[in-house]
Amino acid sequence: MKLIRLTYFSRSCLNRDNNQHAVAEILAIAAANNRRDGVTGxxxxxxxxxLQELEGTENKVSATFERILRDQRHRDVALVTMLAVTERRYPGFAMACAIHDRDNDDLFRHYGEDISFDPRQMRGDRLSDLIEAVAQRALVGGKKWTKSNDTTVA
Ligand SMILES: Cc1cc2nc3c(=O)[nH]c(=O)nc-3n(C[C@H](O)[C@H](O)[C@H](O)COP(=O)(O)O)c2cc1C
Structure with missing residues (x-):
């Protein structure tokens, strides 16, 4: 089965005051479904x-993305890339999560080439590199990183 990696960004419609709770809700469903479907990201x-990257077989990733597209918790979903890949970048993570904060803002400025982050202005490969860099730092730092079997947001 062909393995693909899909990258997109979207505008959050979550209430700022309730953001972490709402993200935790998304992650709980995402991790359960993704574990079932062999999707990681x-x-x-x-x-x-x-910003999200989903990887897995083409049919499962497409079905997941179709559900995500219909979700009212975000809008203006923009598909950036859908690439055939030979291996996963995030094996073992049914859906990891990292929050943009002071500890990783330098990465957003570096890859986004601007003080205020705007994914609409970025090339697809830069966006994917940013996601990987943020994920790697979160993994090394051991915080704000949600494993497939742990859906809490730090
Ligand atoms: C930003 C965002 C990311 C999401 N990521 C996933 C995901 O990785 N996997 C997934 O199954 N659902 C994800 N969801 C939730 C889906 O949109 C959807 O609510 C869920 O899959 C249940 O779909 P259903 O109600 O049609 O069964 C995400 C939602 C949002 C807003």
């Missing part, structure tokens, strides 16, 4: 944007 959020 990472979700990065702040109070304005979602």
């Amino acid at each position: 990472v979700l990065i959020c702040d109070d304005r944007w979602f």
Whole structure:
């Protein structure tokens, strides 16, 4: 079965005051479904944007993305890339999550090439590199990182 990696970004419609709770709700469903479907990936959020990479077989990733497209908790979903890949970047993570905060803001400025982060202005490969860099730092730092069997947001 062909393995693919899909990258998109979207505008968050979550209430800022309730953001972490709402993200935790999304993650709980996402992790359960993704474990069932053999989908892995990472979700990065702040109070304005979602960035997500999903990897798995083409049919499962497409079905997941179709559900995500219909979700009212975000809008303006923009598909950035859908690539055939030979291996997963996030094996073992049914849906990892990292929050854009002071500890990783330098990465957003570096890859986004601007002080205020705007994924609409970024090339697809830069966006994917940003997601990977944020995920790696969260993994090394051991915080704000949600494993497939742990859906809490730090
Ligand atoms: C930003 C965002 C990311 C999401 N990521 C996933 C995901 O990785 N996997 C998943 O199954 N659902 C994910 N969801 C939730 C889906 O949109 C949907 O609510 C869920 O799959 C249940 O779909 P259903 O009610 O049609 O069964 C995400 C939602 C949002 C807003």
